[in-house]
Amino acid sequence: MAERLADVPPTAGLPLRAGDLAWPGTDADLASALARFLGVPQVQIECSGTACMVVALTALKRLAPTRTEVVVPAYTCPLVALAVAHCGLQLRVCDLQPGTLDLDPVHLHQLCGPQTLAVVPTHLGGRLTDVATAQACARAVGAWTLEDAAQALGARVGDGSVGVHSDMVFFSLAVGKGLTLFEGGALVVHDPALRQACAQVSAETVPRHRGWELRRSIELLGYALCYRPAGLGLVYGRPLRQALKRGDWVAAAGDDFDPEIPLHRVGRWRQAVGVRALARLPDFLAQGTARALRRREQLTRVTGLSVLGDSPAVPGAAGTWPVLMVWMPGAAQRDAAIRALWGAGCGLSLPFVHALPDYPRYARVVPAAEAGALPHARELAGRLLAISNSPWLDDARFEQVCAALARFSR
Numbered sequence: 588m589a590e591r592l593a594d595v596p597p598t599a600g601l602p603l604r605a606g607d608l609a610w611p612g613t614d615a616d617l618a619s620a621l622a623r624f625l626g627v628p629q630v631q632i633e634c635s636g637t638a639c640m641v642v643a644l645t646a647l648k649r650l651a652p653t654r655t656e657v658v659v660p661a662y663t664c665p666l667v668a669l670a671v672a673h674c675g676l677q678l679r680v681c682d683l684q685p686g687t688l689d690l691d692p693v694h695l696h697q698l699c700g701p702q703t704l705a706v707v708p709t710h711l712g713g714r715l716t717d718v719a720t721a722q723a724c725a726r727a728v729g730a731w732t733l734e735d736a737a738q739a740l741g742a743r744v745g746d747g748s749v750g751v752h753s754d755m756v757f758f759s760l761a762v763g764k765g766l767t768l769f770e771g772g773a774l775v776v777h778d779p780a781l782r783q784a785c786a787q788v789s790a791e792t793v794p795r796h797r798g799w800e801l802r803r804s805i806e807l808l809g810y811a812l813c814y815r816p817a818g819l820g821l822v823y824g825r826p827l828r829q830a831l832k833r834g835d836w837v838a839a840a841g842d843d844f845d846p847e848i849p850l851h852r853v854g855r856w857r858q859a860v861g862v863r864a865l866a867r868l869p870d871f872l873a874q875g876t877a878r879a880l881r882r883r884e885q886l887t888r889v890t891g892l893s894v895l896g897d898s899p900a901v902p903g904a905a906g907t908w909p910v911l912m913v914w915m916p917g918a919a920q921r922d923a924a925i926r927a928l929w930g931a932g933c934g935l936s937l938p939f940v941h942a943l944p945d946y947p948r949y950a951r952v953v954p955a956a957e958a959g960a961l962p963h964a965r966e967l968a969g970r971l972l973a974i975s976n977s978p979w980l981d982d983a984r985f986e987q988v989c990a991a992l993a994r995f996s997r
């Protein structure tokens with residue numbers, strides 16, 4: 588048997604260095620470091636992107652207690668649905684515009700009303716989505732916009748960070764989303780009064796919790812040790828192949844989330860690790876962008892497939908590239924390609940396995956959708972696949988991926 592090549596991680600995560608792990612001195616203020624990086628007055632650090640959503644939605648709920656619904660894209664991370672349910676709010680899922688990640692404006696208008704608390708436009712896979720339309724729709728009914736930039740830290744719109752012009756935006760610092768504390772999140776709020784309200788919710792409801800912080804610190808050390816070509820087989824490749832062997836795509840994609848959402852403060856050590864790694868993020872992202880743009884060309888030239896770009900509705904969009912999201916000609920071709928290549932360690936994966944209503948395990952928190960409903964989100968879920976933009980996917984291996992995709996697309 589041929590020797591198995593090292594597993595490529597499914598996204599371009601920023602590796603840690605030994606020096607990042609030193610004991611914190613005066614460099615443990617991640618909120619200030621991220622505020623400088625993003626060019627905003629203030630950032631609120633929480634223990635996950637999901638926790639940012641919980642804090643933000645709770646603050647909005649206090650301001651408008653009669654509003655009970657949150658509108659999210661039908662194709663997104665199931666944690667979004669869990670966060671909405673955690674806050675005692677109702678989820679409304681919105682279809683996408685055909686062939687894009689933008690919310691379908693017609694469906695969005697139908698969903699928005701006096702009961703709407705927030706609309707959550709989402710920048711999936713680093714790709715910038717149309718926020719202006721969502722914001723206009725939210726404003727018209729007196730609701731707020733909460734941008735989900737969990738997968739887009741570092742994305743720019745014009746000369747500013749993604750998200751800073753709408754009501755609120757959050758970023759995830761989980762494993763695989765670029766900069767990581769193993770788990771963490773950053774919330775940015777435009778209006779000073781609303782920002783104060785979010786800070787207050789956090790101060791009142793998010794406890795210090797030594798147990799969680801210790802666990803996350805050990806997990807972050809594990810990440811520092813194992814997030815390298817020699818370590819990924821053990822921590823990523825092996826469990827992935829076991830899940831695929833069971834036919835459990837939801838586990839393979841990491842979509843099998845625990846409904847319990849941990850809420851706790853982020854300790855000084857993990858913050859200091861984040862501050863030090865953040866210093867390397869701009870270069871890492873710039874190299875990722877150059878590689879992705881080159882490979883996007885190559886993919887379209889070699890295979891005739893299309894790679895999802897930033898929304899044409901966003902002038903001056905410059906998203907990040909944790910992955911290249913590829914639109915396959917059909918669900919059968921996508922499934923054949925993913926069956927052959929997902930477990931092969933060459934960086935292919937599914938961003939999410941289903942549209943939100945199609946996960947049996949989240950039926951409690953996601954309203955059911957009829958067979959013909961949400962056609963575009965469901966089509967996307969069937970046809971999309973992601974190619975890792977990790978620097979460890981070298982050119983030779985990327986070319987093999989291109990050739991395989993060309994074969995499966997015929």
Ligand SMILES: *Cc1c(COP(=O)(O)O)cnc(C)c1O
Binds near residue numbers: 636
């Ligand atoms: C990961 C993710 C979240 C949640 O962020 P965590 O930090 O993992 O809690 C929310 N939305 C999207 C689109 C995500 O990918």
